[in-house]
Amino acid sequence: MPHSQPGSWWRDAVIYQVYPRSFADSDGDGVGDIDGIRARLGHLAGLGVDAIWMSPWYPSPMADAGYDVADFRDIDPVFGTLAKAEALIAEAHELGIRAIVDIVPNHVSSEHVWFRKALADPGAPERDLFWFRPGRGKHGDEMPTDWVGEFGGTTWTRTTNPDGTPGDWYLHLFTPEQPDLNWDHPAVRADFEDILRFWFDRGVDGIRIDSAALLIKDRALPPVVEGRPHPFHDLDEVHEVYRAWRRVSDGYRDRALIGEVWLPEVERFAGYLRADELHAAFNFDFLGCAWDAGPMRECIDRTLDAHRAVGAPPTWVLSNHDVTRHVTRYGRTTTTFSFDDNLDGTPVDLELGTRRARAAALLSLSLPGATYVYQGEELGLWENENIPPDRMRDPMYARRGHSRDGCRVPLPWSGDEPPFGFSTAEPWLPQPREWKDRTVQAQTGDPSSMLELYRSAIALRKAEPGLHEPPMQWLASAPGVLAYTRGAAFACVLNLSPAAVALPAHRSVLLTSGPLDGDRLPPDTAVWLRLAT
Numbered sequence: 001m002p003h004s005q006p007g008s009w010w011r012d013a014v015i016y017q018v019y020p021r022s023f024a025d026s027d028g029d030g031v032g033d034i035d036g037i038r039a040r041l042g043h044l045a046g047l048g049v050d051a052i053w054m055s056p057w058y059p060s061p062m063a064d065a066g067y068d069v070a071d072f073r074d075i076d077p078v079f080g081t082l083a084k085a086e087a088l089i090a091e092a093h094e095l096g097i098r099a100i101v102d103i104v105p106n107h108v109s110s111e112h113v114w115f116r117k118a119l120a121d122p123g124a125p126e127r128d129l130f131w132f133r134p135g136r137g138k139h140g141d142e143m144p145t146d147w148v149g150e151f152g153g154t155t156w157t158r159t160t161n162p163d164g165t166p167g168d169w170y171l172h173l174f175t176p177e178q179p180d181l182n183w184d185h186p187a188v189r190a191d192f193e194d195i196l197r198f199w200f201d202r203g204v205d206g207i208r209i210d211s212a213a214l215l216i217k218d219r220a221l222p223p224v225v226e227g228r229p230h231p232f233h234d235l236d237e238v239h240e241v242y243r244a245w246r247r248v249s250d251g252y253r254d255r256a257l258i259g260e261v262w263l264p265e266v267e268r269f270a271g272y273l274r275a276d277e278l279h280a281a282f283n284f285d286f287l288g289c290a291w292d293a294g295p296m297r298e299c300i301d302r303t304l305d306a307h308r309a310v311g312a313p314p315t316w317v318l319s320n321h322d323v324t325r326h327v328t329r330y331g332r333t334t335t336t337f338s339f340d341d342n343l344d345g346t347p348v349d350l351e352l353g354t355r356r357a358r359a360a361a362l363l364s365l366s367l368p369g370a371t372y373v374y375q376g377e378e379l380g381l382w383e384n385e386n387i388p389p390d391r392m393r394d395p396m397y398a399r400r401g402h403s404r405d406g407c408r409v410p411l412p413w414s415g416d417e418p419p420f421g422f423s424t425a426e427p428w429l430p431q432p433r434e435w436k437d438r439t440v441q442a443q444t445g446d447p448s449s450m451l452e453l454y455r456s457a458i459a460l461r462k463a464e465p466g467l468h469e470p471p472m473q474w475l476a477s478a479p480g481v482l483a484y485t486r487g488a489a490f491a492c493v494l495n496l497s498p499a500a501v502a503l504p505a506h507r508s509v510l511l512t513s514g515p516l517d518g519d520r521l522p523p524d525t526a527v528w529l530r531l532a533t
């Protein structure tokens, strides 16, 4: 089976996340769209990425920016049409870029036909496709459980019967507009397997699986109690779902299943990557790790060990559409990321954050495995922390006081002022005026820019044999410094200490994230070296 051979594309690809709303707008409504992506494929080819992953583009009321899907087999008119999506996939393929779509199996939109039928008639068979339950208490007016939602807030909403009386409640781990599906029901399983085939038949090379560890719920609906099995996080039965999905993807050539699996225990995480389950999963441990040599080294070791044990490729992720952009994170005193620590508005040194983000790029692009690039990270964009509250669109903002909108701001392409070539209209989220020197146009040809650093690093990664097969090996290094080889001829050194350090013996410098200090590596700087062999 060619798809499980080492060397399959997803094992060492550079995968670029396109957030369609914010990539490029072709029709002047302030929202990005598929034709915008098609028009800018040259940017992605020039960057050298191997694949693009599109966040959801399906018909949706956009209660959660498209992660509330009304129909997985079509495209929302704001983004285009199915024919345009097919054209994008074909045009990307012509440029040697693979395409990944985002599937959201835990829930659908409350506008999905199944849920509309289920709501319209308490006796409808579609009711069983969701989690409808009577309320607790004498009048059924207390929620069936006290579970707290993934965005904070409650997880049940009461329905009204057709005769106007209060009815059952339904479960939603996210917003009320995202009812959870009942994965114990065979029709749910069959439909999603069919949705996978629908997109594989249209040529997509991979599926990103949203909230992959949440699908199965404990039918007894027990409370969440520390030390007891969680009622909806990571239940063992979820693995049956992915074994079935793997059988579907194995029916095609070279297709990858990539899970969004946020789990604190790396062994549980790796369980999703066993040979008959998913091909890869996002490394959130790395994303959330402090800019600190000790924790960073431990995270890298933990990642490599866990993936080695199941034969899966590690992944390296610094940012995505849910987390604070890493230029901002790395410019703060606390450089970790967790949804529980709301650091919005805390002081940030963007110059420091940018220097570290440049070094992080050389780290994440030289570790063994696949590397994810979130749109705009190649431009060094920072979090827009100045979005006025009345422009916030993220449903998490109202519930948790933290908004993900700041990392979802439309890309700056050209020109000196907003909308920076993104659109001809006011973008759906405001762009900082200071992005005028972060546009693609302004950075192109400037050897000191983030964009040229990414272009050079990705090109070198392709050309450098050491960055393909060979495992990494730590080199002895000074405290606060991470140094490793890939094969006999390549090394990466990252200085996380506060002082410049001497470089190990080398034949030449291939690339640096910032200027060297003579033959010393300054703090928060990384270098790729050619070693004498």
Ligand code: NOJ
Pocket: 064, 067, 068, 104, 174, 210, 211, 260, 321, 322
């Ligand atoms: C994870 C997605 O990345 C996020 O954007 C979304 O809000 C939730 N899952 C719910 O689908």
